[in-house]
Each structure stands twice: as structure tokens, then as C-alpha cells.
């Protein structure tokens with residue numbers, strides 16, 4: 141039997157819930173998040189997205205050419221995303237030339253380690269990382285200013301559709317993967333879920 145992304149979500153509901161529902165996001169929704177917490181998240185997430193971009197570049201290098209369209213679309217969006225983070229940081233006078241915190245470092249090291257893994261594992265991790273933000277920022281519902289823009293950015297229907305396409309590509313990779321590779325993909329999914337949870341907690345701890 142072949143593994144699918146939907147099966148991963150169904151099998152690991154608890155882990156996925158912890159990755160996507162966190163007091164950090166609840167407090168954005170309530171407007172009670174502290175500036176320190178939000179700014180910590182913003183700077184560390186910029187540093188994360190830099191390494192995420194490198195990861196997507198490496199995934200492109202391993203992908204079948206039929207998957208290029210979606211991945212190249214993702215890379216184009218990342219060009220905009222990186223500039224957007226820089227604008228947001230400049231407005232708040234935040235220094236992006238900052239050290240990564242331990243959790244951010246661990247997550248970036250993990251993304252770097254995916255380079256050595258087979259394409260179906262990479263595609264599954266790629267999908268899970270994007271889905272975490274798509275669901276995380278969407279689930280609380282409409283957010284008050286100044287968080288509206290953040291929630292819209294990753295909760296909007298266009299982004300949701302992009303994540304669906306990533307799911308289809310991961311599923312396609314998994315369809316012909318060996319049991320061992322499918323097992324590695326499951327481990328990757330769980331690792332992403334745990335790192336997402338820790339990333340929220342890292343920012344939340346800045347209070």
C-alpha cells in the first residue's frame with residue numbers, strides 16, 4: 141500500500157495539531173501578542189526562509205521535470221517573500237543580521253540534511269512545511285491589524301491551492317517509492333511537525 145499526505149495527516153492528528161495550533165497564533169488573533177514575541181518570530185522566520193529557499197533550490201534539482209512548474213512558482217513567490225520580510229523588518233527597525241536561535245538553527249540544519257534524502261522525502265517535507273503555515277495562519281480566523289496581512293499572506297486561497305499542488309507532487313513521488321523511502325517520508329513529516337511546534341514556542345518565549 142502506498143503512503144499519501146492525507147494518510148500522514150490522519151495518522152498523526154495530535155502532532156499536526158500541535159504544529160498548527162499554538163498560543164502564539166491564538167494571541168495574534170486576540171491582539172494580545174507582545175511586540176517582543178512578534179518581532180522575534182519575524183526576524184527568526186526571515187532567517188528560516190533564507191535557508192528554506194536554498195532547500196527548495198535543491199529540491200528543484202532532484203525533481204522530475206513535470207514538477208518544475210509548481211516548484212518554480214514557489215521560488216518566484218520566495219523572491220517576493222524575502223523582500224517582503226526585509227520591508228517589514230525595516231519598518232520595525234529590526235536587524236536581520238542576527239544570530240539564529242537554537243530552534244531556528246535546528247530547523248535549518250534539518251532542511252540542509254534533506255539534501256541527502258530521496259526526492260519523495262524532500263517533496264513530503266516541502267509540502268508539510270508550507271501546509272503548516274497555510275493552516276496555522278488560517279485556523280484562527282480573521283486576524284486584527286497589524287496581523288491581518290500575515291494571516292492573509294499564507295491563508296489565502298491561492299496559497300492553499302499551491303499547497304494542494306505540492307501535496308499532489310509529494311503523493312506522486314510516494315506512489316512509486318519503496319517501503320523504506322515511505323517510512324523516511326513519515327519520519328520527515330513528524331520531524332517537521334515537531335520543529336514547527338518548537339518554532340512557535342521559541343518566539344512565544346521571548347515575552
Ligand SMILES: Cc1ncc(C[n+]2csc(CCO)c2C)c(N)n1
Nearest residue numbers: 185188189192221269270273294339
Ligand atoms: C517556521 C516556518 N515554517 C513554515 C513556513 C512556511 N513558509 C516557508 S517559505 C514560505 C513562503 C512561500 O513559499 C512559507 C509560507 C515559514 N515561513 N516558517
